[in-house]
Amino acid sequence: MRVVKFGGSSLANGPQVQKVLNIILAEPKRRVIVTSAPGKRSDSDIKVTDLLIKYANCVLQKRDYQPTLNQIWTRYQEIADFFDISQNLLQPLKQELIELPLTNYANYDFLMAAFKAHGEKINAQLLTLILQRQGVAARFLDPKTAGLLVSDVPNDAAVLPQTYQNLKKWRHTQELLIVPGFYGVTESGQIATFSRGGSDITGAILAQGLQAELYENFTDVNAIYAADPRIVTHPQPIQVMTYRELRELSYAGFSVFHDEALIPAIEGQIPIKVKNTNHPNLSGTMIVPEQHFHTQNVITGVASSNHFAALYLHRYLLNKEVGFTLKLLQIFYQFNISYEHMPSGIDDLTVIFDKRQFTEELRQQMCQKIQEVLNPDYLEWIDDYAILMIVGEGMRNKIGVMKLITSSLAKKNIGLHMINQGASRISIMLGTKQADAPIAVSEIYHQFFN
Amino acid sequence: MRVVKFGGSSLANGPQVQKVLNIILAEPKRRVIVTSAPGKRSDSDIKVTDLLIKYANCVLQKRDYQPTLNQIWTRYQEIADFFDISQNLLQPLKQELIELPLTNYANYDFLMAAFKAHGEKINAQLLTLILQRQGVAARFLDPKTAGLLVSDVPNDAAVLPQTYQNLKKWRHTQELLIVPGFYGVTESGQIATFSRGGSDITGAILAQGLQAELYENFTDVNAIYAADPRIVTHPQPIQVMTYRELRELSYAGFSVFHDEALIPAIEGQIPIKVKNTNHPNLSGTMIVPEQHFHTQNVITGVASSNHFAALYLHRYLLNKEVGFTLKLLQIFYQFNISYEHMPSGIDDLTVIFDKRQFTEELRQQMCQKIQEVLNPDYLEWIDDYAILMIVGEGMRNKIGVMKLITSSLAKKNIGLHMINQGASRISIMLGTKQADAPIAVSEIYHQFFN
Numbered sequence: 001m002r003v004v005k006f007g008g009s010s011l012a013n014g015p016q017v018q019k020v021l022n023i024i025l026a027e028p029k030r031r032v033i034v035t036s037a038p039g040k041r042s043d044s045d046i047k048v049t050d051l052l053i054k055y056a057n058c059v060l061q062k063r064d065y066q067p068t069l070n071q072i073w074t075r076y077q078e079i080a081d082f083f084d085i086s087q088n089l090l091q092p093l094k095q096e097l098i099e100l101p102l103t104n105y106a107n108y109d110f111l112m113a114a115f116k117a118h119g120e121k122i123n124a125q126l127l128t129l130i131l132q133r134q135g136v137a138a139r140f141l142d143p144k145t146a147g148l149l150v151s152d153v154p155n156d157a158a159v160l161p162q163t164y165q166n167l168k169k170w171r172h173t174q175e176l177l178i179v180p181g182f183y184g185v186t187e188s189g190q191i192a193t194f195s196r197g198g199s200d201i202t203g204a205i206l207a208q209g210l211q212a213e214l215y216e217n218f219t220d221v222n223a224i225y226a227a228d229p230r231i232v233t234h235p236q237p238i239q240v241m242t243y244r245e246l247r248e249l250s251y252a253g254f255s256v257f258h259d260e261a262l263i264p265a266i267e268g269q270i271p272i273k274v275k276n277t278n279h280p281n282l283s284g285t286m287i288v289p290e291q292h293f294h295t296q297n298v299i300t301g302v303a304s305s306n307h308f309a310a311l312y313l314h315r316y317l318l319n320k321e322v323g324f325t326l327k328l329l330q331i332f333y334q335f336n337i338s339y340e341h342m343p344s345g346i347d348d349l350t351v352i353f354d355k356r357q358f359t360e361e362l363r364q365q366m367c368q369k370i371q372e373v374l375n376p377d378y379l380e381w382i383d384d385y386a387i388l389m390i391v392g393e394g395m396r397n398k399i400g401v402m403k404l405i406t407s408s409l410a411k412k413n414i415g416l417h418m419i420n421q422g423a424s425r426i427s428i429m430l431g432t433k434q435a436d437a438p439i440a441v442s443e444i445y446h447q448f449f450n
Numbered sequence: 451m452r453v454v455k456f457g458g459s460s461l462a463n464g465p466q467v468q469k470v471l472n473i474i475l476a477e478p479k480r481r482v483i484v485t486s487a488p489g490k491r492s493d494s495d496i497k498v499t500d501l502l503i504k505y506a507n508c509v510l511q512k513r514d515y516q517p518t519l520n521q522i523w524t525r526y527q528e529i530a531d532f533f534d535i536s537q538n539l540l541q542p543l544k545q546e547l548i549e550l551p552l553t554n555y556a557n558y559d560f561l562m563a564a565f566k567a568h569g570e571k572i573n574a575q576l577l578t579l580i581l582q583r584q585g586v587a588a589r590f591l592d593p594k595t596a597g598l599l600v601s602d603v604p605n606d607a608a609v610l611p612q613t614y615q616n617l618k619k620w621r622h623t624q625e626l627l628i629v630p631g632f633y634g635v636t637e638s639g640q641i642a643t644f645s646r647g648g649s650d651i652t653g654a655i656l657a658q659g660l661q662a663e664l665y666e667n668f669t670d671v672n673a674i675y676a677a678d679p680r681i682v683t684h685p686q687p688i689q690v691m692t693y694r695e696l697r698e699l700s701y702a703g704f705s706v707f708h709d710e711a712l713i714p715a716i717e718g719q720i721p722i723k724v725k726n727t728n729h730p731n732l733s734g735t736m737i738v739p740e741q742h743f744h745t746q747n748v749i750t751g752v753a754s755s756n757h758f759a760a761l762y763l764h765r766y767l768l769n770k771e772v773g774f775t776l777k778l779l780q781i782f783y784q785f786n787i788s789y790e791h792m793p794s795g796i797d798d799l800t801v802i803f804d805k806r807q808f809t810e811e812l813r814q815q816m817c818q819k820i821q822e823v824l825n826p827d828y829l830e831w832i833d834d835y836a837i838l839m840i841v842g843e844g845m846r847n848k849i850g851v852m853k854l855i856t857s858s859l860a861k862k863n864i865g866l867h868m869i870n871q872g873a874s875r876i877s878i879m880l881g882t883k884q885a886d887a888p889i890a891v892s893e894i895y896h897q898f899f900n
Contacts, residue, residue, distance in 0.1 A: 139582045251796045326779045389499045400860030410850030419871040
């Protein structure tokens, strides 16, 4: 049995939903379908989820929400019309949207969560109607009925462990189950949504709870690539990769989906397949646990990201000073700043941050505090910083990988600010200037893949 | 004006002291001489300092100390005889040694400090007599008279800042000053010794306080070498290096002297020359501040050390967990363990320790605590760990250094457990298996120096 999730662009309009139908019906093992809300039909389009947020805000601010409500319903109506669904079947769905402002919510945040969740919910109900009209024994399964329980945080909920117990009874159902993604219900019965990668998480939770043999994640890219196609022309698609390879590549900018959304599937050791709804015959990318992974490739992928900055500290005899790092971490804690990595020399320390968490003011305040408390001989903030991740389970027992990498970079006259390789040996992290990063990615890619 | 320090082997017997005399008299700028206690004359010999410790222990345990006292005095008598010093001039020195047990000390630790310090003190007085007999206007200068004040820690004293004020008045003295190394006096007038690198520290303090143009450190090696002569046959002597290069190389096993002993000279920006008493015509090694350093060499030296171990921790989503490292450092703090470096991946962390601080029991307790508090998916203690330091100011603006290093290692099939390079870029730290370390040192040395 497979759990299959479709992204927003796969369910954006009639023709797209037709592709989804074809995919579902092509493989009898596809027994559980997770929906997203209708996504953009073109670059200038608005996602239904964003319209629902507008709808909620109008309600909260007591402004006229009717035009927005109409705009939302039109999206579903358009899909329904494509499949010739009768108006009386649609009426209850429309009614649900209309009645959203009339329900009691614990607070404004729960109101917002419930509004947003209906993008997925209505779409799942609509898909059920469409499938039923094709003669398929499809059943809409609400997270509440399914037992998908989440923590009491309206817009950043976490799945509760009990969910997996609850899901057991759905393992052997004969009907095709259509489940809306993105949300669950709290123990008191309120709707609460996940924060990011919403329907990906729902799919991953179901895949674990139902012990799926495969979790298929249909999106609008053909595969995960060994390098960013904006940097490398026609990079190789990755056929198979491990969970942790994905995680390390996601870190430096691979963004097919938010890797944390896959955790429930990973915990359940469920293989994950990434496929393109528009090209379902392409093999896509399979993501598997380490123990089921064999590869001929030395590296699986290379990625870079510009959203880092580095703080360089030098102080004579720093290495002898017990508590220096501890004090530094306490300052970060005090400023609510998380750091990424901290390569150290004997008397120096480089701290690498995700710079998106800083305002210029916060950065200055933190640096000033560090200067006061730790009194380094030298403190420098390096803003022109890019991180490269070279990732591959195949590097583990292979000697000479660093040689190939550093040769590629030396050839292009690229200097390395930082090299960080721990004991895991499935990844190498490099620091370069931002302008050098795409050149470095391209060189390293060609070194290993051509 | 130069401050000149002679090590224990340079003052071990008459013929060695003759070499010291020649060195002092060859250069009129050598105005301040710092002595060590007489060292070993052969491999099986006992240093006078160790005999003094034995003497002190006999006194403390009320055992017969006369044979030890005789043994100590014989060492000085032998040197005095070589230079034909009359017995009546020597009598006060001998008397001082004899009266050591009769003095009042604040406690046993101060007794021990005073006994140990007399190895240097008697030697300085004797050298003064020898110089005076050659017609030199030499003056024995006791740390007390000099104003070399130290903290109240009998066997691990630190120099007090006031010392530098006190030393000013000796800057323009016309006499040749002979100062015993290794100790100072506390504010209450007790003798207290430095912990390690004793007379090196005294020399460095005097060099700063007297604003010497050069601090000459005479020992029994020709120079600091670019690699350990036990690993590389006839390695190149380092002509000039910077303070911080020395510090980074010392870290991984370069042991000409304890680099911390040089701090006072470094603070005063005094250049330091390492020379061999036995071959004073060889140019030795000059250690200078960064700003006075120019080099054609890419690397200055390479060293390795086996006294490290690594702890590898893996936990899925570790990187997202604010406070993970903080908790880890708190555990280290609780166990009074200091760590050296902490290279990190996305979900893993390697902590490198100086393993000499662990007993097997302490290691197990600490690992157990980490397991309990942080609950990593995977924890491994890697005992077979060596650290290589490749150091060079010349690496700073040079691209392709890593390429040369990793090429050398790949050629010999050497795997890298860890690569750590921060922003300073004057050193690269590598982790290898212990058996690979000498091969790696040798390969890297030959890559850069041949």
